Amino acid sequence: MTLAVPNETFRAVALSALLLFAALFVWQLASTPSGGGRTQGLPGPAAVATVTWEMLSEPFYDRGPNDKGIGFQVLSSLGRVAIGYSLASVVAIFLGVILGLNPILLKAANPYIQILKPISPLAWMPLFLYTIKDATGAMILVIFMSTLWPTLANTAFGVSAIKRDYLNVAALLQLSWWGRFFKVILPAAAPTIVAGLRISIGSAWVAVVAAEMLVGGTGIGYFVWNEWNNLSLTRVMFAILVIGVVGLILDAGFTRLARAIAYIE
Amino acid sequence: MGAFLEVSYVSKYFPDPSGRGMQCIFKDVQCGIDQGTFVTVVGHSGCGKSTLLNIIAGLERASAGGVVLDGKEIDAPGLDRMVVFQNFALMPWMSVYENIRVAVKAAHPAWAQTQVHACVLKYIEMVGLTDAASKRPAMLSGGMRQRVGIARAFSVEPKVLLLDEPFAQIDALTRGAIQEELVSIWMRTRNTVFMVTHDVDEAILLSDRIMLMTRGPEAEIAEVVDITIPRPRSRTSIIEHPHYYKIRNHIIHFLVERSRKCDRPAEAMSHHTGGIHG
DSSP states (O other): OOOOOHHHHOOOOOHHEEEHHHHHHHHHHHSHHHHHHHOOEEEEEEEHHHHHHHHHSSSSBBOTTTOOOHHHHHHHHHHHHHHHHHHHHHHHHHHHHHHHHHHEEEEEEEHHHHTTSSSSSGGHHHHHHHHOOOOOHHHHHHHHHOOOOOOHHHHHHHTTOOOOHHHHHHHHHTHHHHHHIIIIIHHHHHHHHHHHHHHHHHHHHHHHHHHHHHOOOSHHHHHHHHHTTTTOHHHHHHHHHHHHHHHHHHHHHHHHHHHHOOOOO | OOOOOEEEEEEEEEEESSSSEEEEEEEEEEEEOOOOOOOEOOOOSSSSHHHHHHHHHSSSSEEEEEEEEEEEOSSSOOOTTEETTTTOOOOOSSSSHHHHHHHHHHOOOOOOOOHHHHHHHHHHHHOOGGGGGTTGGGGGHHHHHHHHHHHHHHTTTOOOEEESTTTTTTTTTHHHHHHHHHHHHHHOOEEEEEEESSOOOHHHHSSSSSEOOOOOSSEEEEEEEEEEOSSSSHHHHHHTTTTHHHHHHHHHIIIIIIISSSOOOHHHHHHOOSSSSO
């Protein structure tokens, strides 16, 4: 009799399931009120599962400003991310290409980029609120700031590392600036640029939750804050799961994009 | 009157890597290349022959002197010159078809899509890559990649083709086949070709005239050898020609013995003009 050796994927999936059960078990233990009954304890997996079912079965309801379905909240967050992220990506790629093509300019600008890069995008919030006096605009700008730097740095790096040969061919063929940009520079640096875009979408998703907790009104971050004020930790935990899953989907999209634009030299 | 492609007193200096000052790569290079001829510069690696080619291409600037093509001074790249690169320089994110199409479209911006398409197919067929048209360069062998490079260069129909050690990175067996293909394509098109190589056999097979460059620094063209072996030539027939080994030995002798002492006058031989052709 032969004994089939399970392949790697199968073993990974099995281990994943095991880890999930272990996590659920620890969670269950942590949420069971201990003897004294001092606190109510955290909501357990069962409670969160029930709320998840409730919320997901009716994602698009609207019962006033503080009671909207999770679908609306996520869409409103994603909408902000889409605007801030797209604007920042266009600016970052454009600036990054210019910096990448001009080694001296890159060297000159680099110290400022290094200073600006580690600043938490939320630190800009008061400044934006003061200058544009609009909460939504300020949130979009915070997202803009959170996504600008990884894409900018990666684009500049990717473009400066483009092989001289490709640019020489573009020069010999007398391609226009835009021809060079779209036919040579962008595709040549695309793998590095997309790696930057992928880091950026992660930061944007992190930033939007925090920004909405501060000045929300709608959005998944505002939902978390609102449910905290309602002392509904079950819903907070549900929201945490939703944030994680949406982040996962966004990241998976960029993994696909990265695969599509990859090339072998 | 100058020749079709006139290189006059071109010198190139680079900043010395060891410290202050400039290092002379080559000095006062001059040569004239007639329309429809195949001219090759042979020299040791590092003598600056590729730099000279890049100056003609417009990719690098001469420190002194100038290049005139068809009565116009060269100071930038242009579609009247196209390079076949040693490392192919194909866009790895484009298919064979797209690599050539980008060149055809650049050369003929006014053409309709169908006209461009037909032209691209013509050049892909010329190098026998019709079946590989949709493949990316990474899927191809070195020989096939350079066929794409050759097709791309011919497809813009330049006044001068510049070949920068085009066969150096191709395995020995394939190299011969592609060299012969290039000979037969050239026999049909009769482009003006400026090639740079360190492969003597390749130079004799392909060229009408071979310029021998001394070693750097301060390299110069010391001698010009006319290859009068009649065409069509093939690798097997050319070695039977009575002049073949005489020429070959002369060039190899130059490269081994004399390339340093560039000031010694050229010997008078029946198959070379001696001195610098101007």
